[in-house]
Every structure is written in structure tokens, then in C-alpha cells.
Amino acid sequence: MEKIAVDMDGVLADVYHQFIQMHFEESGVLLQEKDLEGLTEYEAFPHILKHVHTPGFFRTAPLISDSQEILEKLNHKYEVFIVSAATEFPLSLAEKQAWLNEHFPFIDWKHMVFCGSKEIIKADIMIDDHFKNLDFFEGQTFLFTQPHNTHKVNGKHKRVHSWKDIEHFLI
Known part of the structure; x- marks a missing residue:
């Protein structure tokens, strides 16, 4: 097999949904996936390391x-x-x-x-x-x-x- x-x-x-939601909760800015095209995850989400270290981030995706x-x-x-x-x-x-x-x-x-x-x-x-x-x-x-x-x-x-x-x- x-x-x-x-x-x-x-x-x-x-996880993009998670990042977008967490970014919105922090900044009030709702990002659209099409606006993130071509950006690395670190470029698109300035607080990505904070997000992935937040308890529940991976559990609730x-x-x-x-x-x-x-x-x-x-x-x-x-x-x-x-x-x-x-x-x-x-x-x-x-x-x-x-x-x-x-x-x-x-x-x-x-x-x-x-x-x-x-x-x-x-x-x-x-x-x-x-x-x-x-x-x-x-x-x-x-x-x-x-x-x-x-x-x-x-x-x-x-x-x-x-x-x-x-x-x-x-x-």
C-alpha cells in the first residue's frame, strides 16, 4: 500500500483563518486572504510568533x-x-x-x-x-x-x- x-x-x-482572526482582535483590521498573496506568513502577520505561542491556537483551528x-x-x-x-x-x-x-x-x-x-x-x-x-x-x-x-x-x-x-x- x-x-x-x-x-x-x-x-x-x-491556520490562516486563525491568524486573520487574531490579527483582527488585536488591531481591528480584518485582513483578506487575497491581500496576503505572495507574502510570507511572517510578513502578513507581524505578531505570528505571539499567536503560535498562544494556548489554544492549534487546538481551535x-x-x-x-x-x-x-x-x-x-x-x-x-x-x-x-x-x-x-x-x-x-x-x-x-x-x-x-x-x-x-x-x-x-x-x-x-x-x-x-x-x-x-x-x-x-x-x-x-x-x-x-x-x-x-x-x-x-x-x-x-x-x-x-x-x-x-x-x-x-x-x-x-x-x-x-x-x-x-x-x-x-x-
Whole structure:
């Protein structure tokens, strides 16, 4: 059975929604995703480090549309691993595991990989929103569109704009 490594933040969890909401609560300015296109997350959200260190940030992130249903379908066809860079933000470890347990109960703890660098990850397919995680990967890669990667191009990675796109290519 082929293995798929699926990123969490920006692919399953809508952390952009979290950042936008927290920015609004602090500044009163409601950012639009289209206005953030091409900006790194650090450029778009000046208080990003404060946000990711806020208790509950990762635990309360909303789901990206269609991710539950389609990931469950993938889980019947592939061996699915959730691979998340979590060790940089220690609070995120328990919060991410609790979030996954709540929203993706069909993914067992043995298929949750919390790491720093994803360079060690070996699978057949990787779905991620960051080039830094996809560029070194030796298997098939899917770049999940987020504002920070909208204007970047790399012919090696197939761009997907939604979970429906992933379903089209992989199921």
C-alpha cells in the first residue's frame, strides 16, 4: 500500500483563518486572504510568533473544507500519515494531537508524526503548503495553495487548490 504524508497546518487545519482572526482582535483590521498573496506568513502577520505561542491556537483551528471526508477516503486506499512540524512550538504538540483525535479519529496515534524538519520523511506522496518541505521529497508532491505560496512556481510539484483537487488526482 502506498504511503501518503499529509501536512496539518495549512492543509488540514485552516491556520490562516486563525491568524486573520487574531490579527483582527488585536488591531481591528480584518485582513483578506487575497491581500496576503505572495507574502510570507511572517510578513502578513507581524505578531505570528505571539499567536503560535498562544494556548489554544492549534487546538481551535478550523478545518479546511472537505478535508475530513476526502482524507478518510484516502485512508482506505493509502497508508496515511499526518506529518506536522510541531517541535518548534512545544505547546502545539499536545494541541495538534488532540485536534487530530477530534477531527480525524480514523487516524491512529501511530500515523501521527510530529517533527522539526520533514527531510527525514519517506513516503510515496507528500501533500504540503510549503516548498521547503516538498523540494527535498523524493516521491510525488502536491503543493496545497495558500496565500504565502500563490505566486511561487515550481514545475516539480502539482498544485492543488482544494481537497476536491486532491480527491480528483488520488482517488
